[in-house]
Amino acid sequence: MRPHIIYIVLLAVLCMLSCKRKPDISPEATFDAAWKIMDEHYCYFRERDIDWKGVCDVYRPKVDAVNGPFELFDLIAEMLDTLGDGHVNLITPLGVSSSSGWFDDYPMDFSWKILSDEDYLGKDYRTAGDLVYDTIGDVGYIRVTSFSSVSRSSLMYIDLYFQNCKGIIVDVRSNGGGDMSLASRLAASFFKEKTLTGFIRHKLSSKHDDFSEPEPIYTDPDEALIDWKRRQVVVLTNRRAFSATNSFVSAMRLAPHCTIVGGVTGGGGGLPLSNELPNGWQLRFSAVPMYGADTVSIEFGVKPDVEVHQTEDDIANRRDPLVDYAINIIHAEELNPQ
């Protein structure tokens, strides 16, 4: 064979290697990819007692009857909803699927309308990123709406604003979560010393029950956003406190001078990850399970120290009993802020 023929053949092989393969975006391929991603990466099949192959047997035959993207979306969303996990979402340009079963049957325990009455914050409260803050009498109040934009500099100004306050209310009700490291660092602000506050595991393979040994997570004041370790603090929770907020509350259970007041949190103890389907839709799911310091899973929520709910009468009387209770605790257990 002449040398130049070898070159031509090799060039052709290289060009073939670089050819772009068209993805299979059929409903069958999209459904199968969604099922497989969950099968290999989702971390709570056992805790939720889910037979995922059985779920496939129920929903896979329905793909043949699917007509158009909306029906395919609805079918995959219905399959995912069997998990009842707030961290499982199908995220697409045509909509986002989510499970609501984890909070539907619980009291709301939060009304911004009541909280912005003159008895509480009034209308002239301050906002800094995800933080809404003001004083209610001699108590500092911070509402953390999300763990996405919580900065050290904002907290330094808030600290200045709260310098004469007897204690702080950290209201994380209806906070859907965000950046775990921000939640950890805010929690660390209330700790005097490095404390074991939880455990984490990860999957070792695609098998449903193949996990690493629990590895300890410490909350370390060296990573704190601000030094509030001597402050009396009450954390307000409700069922819609989810994900990173759930982990925040789990850690705060062990903070000195801290009381958790409200309803059980919404859970979402699994660190969520996202992946994509061949047609570009995104699939989010719980991938890394987390536990409290007692090694109990926090996937199904964290119980408060004191369970307080907002009743219909409270709403009619325009009262927020959780805030009222928190103020009473702070007044009863007043500490020197220095």
Added chain:
Amino acid sequence: MRRIKLLILLLLASISLYAQNSGDVEHSSLNTWGVGAGGVSVYDPQLSSSVYRGFSVTVEGVHQNHYVKNDKAWWVVSDRLSYGRVLNESHTAAMQHLRGKFSYASCYMYRHDESGWKIRCMAGGSLRLSGILNYLPRNYNNVASADVRIQACGYFQFGFMTVPAGSAVKELGIHYSVEFPLIGCSFAPDYGESYYEVWASEPGIGSLARFASLHNCWEADGKLTLSLGFKKFIMSMSFVHDNSLLVPTWKVPEYRFWHNDLSGELSFTLHLGRMNIQ
């Protein structure tokens, strides 16, 4: 940890030996630096179950030397740094891909010359430092995946060259070089281990280091090159592949290809430097 320390000591000892010998390495066969562009295919199961493909740019250095009095013993040093911006199949997510490699091989060369063509085979061992960083900001708590490896490898290179008569082309060649790790240390998270976990849990970064050898690492990192050598520069087209049959970073080995397709990089490179035809 003891084995990792031993490995690092061996690497340092080998480098110092090379430094001592370098005074004798006077005859440079190839000493070039080049830039290139092409396409890259990335599969990173830490971040996605999809293949990402896209454009990449490469900076590459290749240096081949042998002793003046012994043209059977060769040193091959190669450096390569490439960056790619890659997209998933449906073009809804983008990943930044950075890959680097430094490899130093010492080999025995077999040569066969005929009029008009020649064959070169090199076999030996190499020390390799390589790393990959993929950044995909879709996941809040797991935005990146990195993998750094220090390895002692088997090294093989095959070359077939012709010298076209009556043209400006000094040499027309095809080369294939491959490294397959024998022993090493890898710094990478487990399958399913998030970066939040690495940051927050007690073992921290120390948990990333793991010993890799043939018991848990079967890998072939190869490069196929077509080159046109002119008097002062070389034009080449190369395909780089890095295929793992057994991924060294997972605690429980799971047999699978790094990807169904060939995961790798195809690039066109222009090298400038010195080339002495041997």
